Amino acid sequence: MTGLATPWSTTLGLGVPIVAAPMGGVAGGRFAHAVSRAGALGLIGMGSAGSAAKLSAQLVEFESASRTEADASAEASALPFGIGLVHWGLDRDPELLDTALAAHPRLVSIGFAEDFAWVDRVHAVGALAATQVYTPAEAVQAADASVDVVVARGSEGGGHGDPRMGTLSLLDAVLDAIGGRATVLAAGGVSSGRSLAAVLAAGADGAWVGTALMASPEALTPDSARPVLLAATGDDTVNTSAADAALGLPWPERFPERVVRNAFVEEWADRVDELRGSGDELDGFRAEFTAANSAGDHRLVPVDAGEGVGLLRAVRPVGEILDEFARDASALLGRWR
Numbered sequence: 001m002t003g004l005a006t007p008w009s010t011t012l013g014l015g016v017p018i019v020a021a022p023m024g025g026v027a028g029g030r031f032a033h034a035v036s037r038a039g040a041l042g043l044i045g046m047g048s049a050g051s052a053a054k055l056s057a058q059l060v061e062f063e064s065a066s067r068t069e070a071d072a073s074a075e076a077s078a079l080p081f082g083i084g085l086v087h088w089g090l091d092r093d094p095e096l097l098d099t100a101l102a103a104h105p106r107l108v109s110i111g112f113a114e115d116f117a118w119v120d121r122v123h124a125v126g127a128l129a130a131t132q133v134y135t136p137a138e139a140v141q142a143a144d145a146s147v148d149v150v151v152a153r154g155s156e157g158g159g160h161g162d163p164r165m166g167t168l169s170l171l172d173a174v175l176d177a178i179g180g181r182a183t184v185l186a187a188g189g190v191s192s193g194r195s196l197a198a199v200l201a202a203g204a205d206g207a208w209v210g211t212a213l214m215a216s217p218e219a220l221t222p223d224s225a226r227p228v229l230l231a232a233t234g235d236d237t238v239n240t241s242a243a244d245a246a247l248g249l250p251w252p253e254r255f256p257e258r259v260v261r262n263a264f265v266e267e268w269a270d271r272v273d274e275l276r277g278s279g280d281e282l283d284g285f286r287a288e289f290t291a292a293n294s295a296g297d298h299r300l301v302p303v304d305a306g307e308g309v310g311l312l313r314a315v316r317p318v319g320e321i322l323d324e325f326a327r328d329a330s331a332l333l334g335r336w337r
């Protein structure tokens with residue numbers, strides 16, 4: 001790993017100033033372990049379907065990846081990790097947050113947060129509290145609530161988010177609003193050493209990276225999704241709530257998800273309200289869609305990905321991708337020394 005560090009990543013003992021996004025259905029224990037092993041901070045992600053049981057299973061995966069390492073050492077078994085949860089899903093399983101806090105994570109991210117009552121509980125176990133924000137005003141609210149790590153997440157990003165501002169202008173505004181009061185990470189389209197260098201040069205303490213790591217073998221990404229990711233270009237992606245409507249998921253309307261466009265998206269992206277309607281034909285279609293989702297049939301169900309998806313050209317291990325991020329960003333930033 002090249003010596004690419006910010007004061008924040010150094011404080012955390014990271015070799016590269018990257019936090020891997022807590023991608024539901026992608027960022028399991030093995031993935032988080034590979035990220036942390038490579039010198040960044042790996043997060044286990046529980047999406048809106050998360051539960052205490054599912055989190056416990058991924059914590060076991062993290063542990064066993066630590067134990068089975070050929071070069072298992074005290075250092076390897078003590079790798080830091082974090083956990084990411086979805087705020088509006090917490091009521092469904094009150095034990096989920098308890099389980100997360102009991103696991104001794106270095107950082108707990110609660111995304112799509114409607115309030116900050118959870119921050120004190122995260123601090124009580126000695127972990128850093130993180131959340132994603134979409135406007136400078138939200139960044140101020142988060143900093144006022146003592147959130148330690150504020151992730152400025154631009155509309156380029158994959159998965160769910162409020163697509164209000166592009167990453168660089170949001171980062172700029174968030175740094176202006178709260179720089180120095182909280183750690184600020186940049187998210188959304190940071191998919192190479194180039195974009196990592198850009199956000200670090202702009203003053204971010206690090207980057208929060210999702211899409212660029214999705215196709216790695218350590219991720220829980222279904223095999224059926226990898227060819228979609230490798231074939232897509234950034235202009236193939238779109239923000240839509242169509243799949244959530246078809247699955248009957250109660251995602252707040254302000255959080256559509258960025259997905260790779262397919263025939264379903266072409267047909268329904270502008271007719272989401274219709275998809276939420278009732279009738280035998282719609283019920284039948286929603287049942288078919290739900291079954292396709294369980295089966296990982298991406299001819300029908302779109303794959304989440306951000307605009308950086310066009311840079312994914314091969315299935316590569318997490319460590320190789322993160323090494324390249326650090327090496328390329330270092331080389332670019334070094335040109336200005």
Ligand SMILES: Cc1cc2nc3c(=O)[nH]c(=O)nc-3n(C[C@H](O)[C@H](O)[C@H](O)COP(=O)(O)O)c2cc1C
Nearest residue numbers: 021023024047111157158159188189210211304306
């Ligand atoms: C497949 C996928 C699943 C995601 N799931 C979650 C999630 O469960 N919780 C969350 O806070 N963010 C989730 N996100 C959003 C990420 O935290 C982050 O905002 C995004 O990946 C950053 O943009 P990028 O994908 O361009 O790197 C997800 C993103 C992707 C691509």
